[in-house]
Amino acid sequence: MVDRITVEVARYRPEKEAEPSFQAYEVPCRKDWVILDGLNHIKDHLDGTLSYRWSCRMGVCGSCGMTVNGEPKLTCATFLADYAPGPLRVEPLRNFPIIRDVIVDIDDFMQKLSAVKPWLIRDAEKPLAEGEYRQTPAQLDEYKQFSMCINCMLCYSACPVYGLDPEFIGPAAIALAQRYNLDSRDQGARQRDEVLSKHEGIWSCTFVGECTKVCPKHVDPAGAIQRYKLSSAMGSVKDFLMPWRGK
Amino acid sequence: MSTERNRYTEFRPRWYRPKMSTWWWLKRWSSLAFILRELSSIFIAWFIYFFLRLVHALGRGDAAYREFLAWAASPGIVVLNGITFAFVLFHAVTWFNLAPQAMVVHLGGKRLPGALIAGANYAAWVVATALVLWIVSR
Numbered sequence: 041m042v043d044r045i046t047v048e049v050a051r052y053r054p055e056k057e058a059e060p061s062f063q064a065y066e067v068p069c070r071k072d073w074v075i076l077d078g079l080n081h082i083k084d085h086l087d088g089t090l091s092y093r094w095s096c097r098m099g100v101c102g103s104c105g106m107t108v109n110g111e112p113k114l115t116c117a118t119f120l121a122d123y124a125p126g127p128l129r130v131e132p133l134r135n136f137p138i139i140r141d142v143i144v145d146i147d148d149f150m151q152k153l154s155a156v157k158p159w160l161i162r163d164a165e166k167p168l169a170e171g172e173y174r175q176t177p178a179q180l181d182e183y184k185q186f187s188m189c190i191n192c193m194l195c196y197s198a199c200p201v202y203g204l205d206p207e208f209i210g211p212a213a214i215a216l217a218q219r220y221n222l223d224s225r226d227q228g229a230r231q232r233d234e235v236l237s238k239h240e241g242i243w244s245c246t247f248v249g250e251c252t253k254v255c256p257k258h259v260d261p262a263g264a265i266q267r268y269k270l271s272s273a274m275g276s277v278k279d280f281l282m283p284w285r286g287k
Numbered sequence: 288m289s290t291e292r293n294r295y296t297e298f299r300p301r302w303y304r305p306k307m308s309t310w311w312w313l314k315r316w317s318s319l320a321f322i323l324r325e326l327s328s329i330f331i332a333w334f335i336y337f338f339l340r341l342v343h344a345l346g347r348g349d350a351a352y353r354e355f356l357a358w359a360a361s362p363g364i365v366v367l368n369g370i371t372f373a374f375v376l377f378h379a380v381t382w383f384n385l386a387p388q389a390m391v392v393h394l395g396g397k398r399l400p401g402a403l404i405a406g407a408n409y410a411a412w413v414v415a416t417a418l419v420l421w422i423v424s425r
């Protein structure tokens with residue numbers, strides 16, 4: 041006989057409720073089930089009206105982030121049995137507006153993401169005949185960690201600065217900017233700096249460090265931000281001491 | 288940003304936007320530790336002020352220095368300095384532990400491991416402390 045566990049899921053139906061409430065469901069607590077399996081069980085067998093996002097169920101797409109017992113988690117990478125005997129609480133990611141049940145509005149993050157131009161920027165492309173842009177393993181290592189981000193937004197959910205000031209550009213966007221800034225093939229650092237060195241950019245960050253703790257991909261966004269602060273500060277000092285330095 | 292751009296539409300009938308509690312930093316130990324670290328800067332400022340007064344008194348001669356010592360020995364100041372010492376320690380330790388995240392040091396083409404960067408900070412601390420102890424006890 042399989043153990044069972046109670047999952048309390050936040051429900052919010054804007055067409056008939058003014059604020060969210062919890063609804064409890066009992067699901068099988070199987071050793072190999074992640075929380076997402078429990079939610080799918082509810083959707084398929086108990087209550088088809090429950091709304092939530094997911095896609096890959098293997099920690100790659102970044103769409104299944106929710107707040108589980110107060111902590112931001114990828115629900116496809118978090119085992120139900122770790123919360124036995126329960127009950128466990130599943131809520132929407134914090135710091136985002138809730139649309140329905142555990143679905144949040146991610147437009148704000150999407151806008152911020154494109155604001156930092158997360159793609160390779162070149163002043164001029166070299167002619168095709170000159171061949172590919174080569175990179176050594178050491179050059180790859182410089183940014184590889186930051187390229188692991190899956191845009192799951194757990195870091196935004198964990199960040200009190202973003203919670204208090206939604207203008208803050210936020211951990212993942214800065215980490216992704218650094219992913220390109222530190223790429224030897226990229227020349228767009230000056231363009232990204234316009235967004236990053238604003239007050240709502242890196243200087244809003246007070247180094248709480250929660251983003252790094254919750255990141256399921258070990259991106260270390262807090263580290264990316266502090267490194268950027270350091271190089272930005274060094275850059276201003278150099279500009280001050282050597283005003284003739286090329287812009 | 289979000290509130291303005293994502294206007295009310297038929298397809299997004301009504302957002303629910305929970306407010307962050309004023310007491311968010313009491314809910315988890317890591318947030319409390321963060322607030323304490325921020326708070327420690329006040330005590331660091333006091334420590335610097337105290338130290339500057341000491342140097343100032345020293346510069347003005349024997350009488351001024353004795354006066355300073357008497358002031359420093361008053362119970363209020365002693366208690367304050369005790370608390371300050373604890374906060375300065377907390378500040379230093381948490382700062383050193385965070386250093387590897389902000390600093391990437393390359394040596395001979397290799398990236399140094401974080402433990403080494405934190406370790407170097409601690410080592411410098413020990414050396415500086417030893418130096419001060421040596422000067423004081425000479």
Ligand code: SF4
Nearest residue numbers: 189190192193195255
């Ligand atoms: S930095 Fe980590 S927590 Fe933040 S969005 Fe990327 S993968 Fe998710």
Ligand code: FES
Nearest residue numbers: 096097102104116
């Ligand atoms: S469902 Fe894709 S990351 Fe969880």
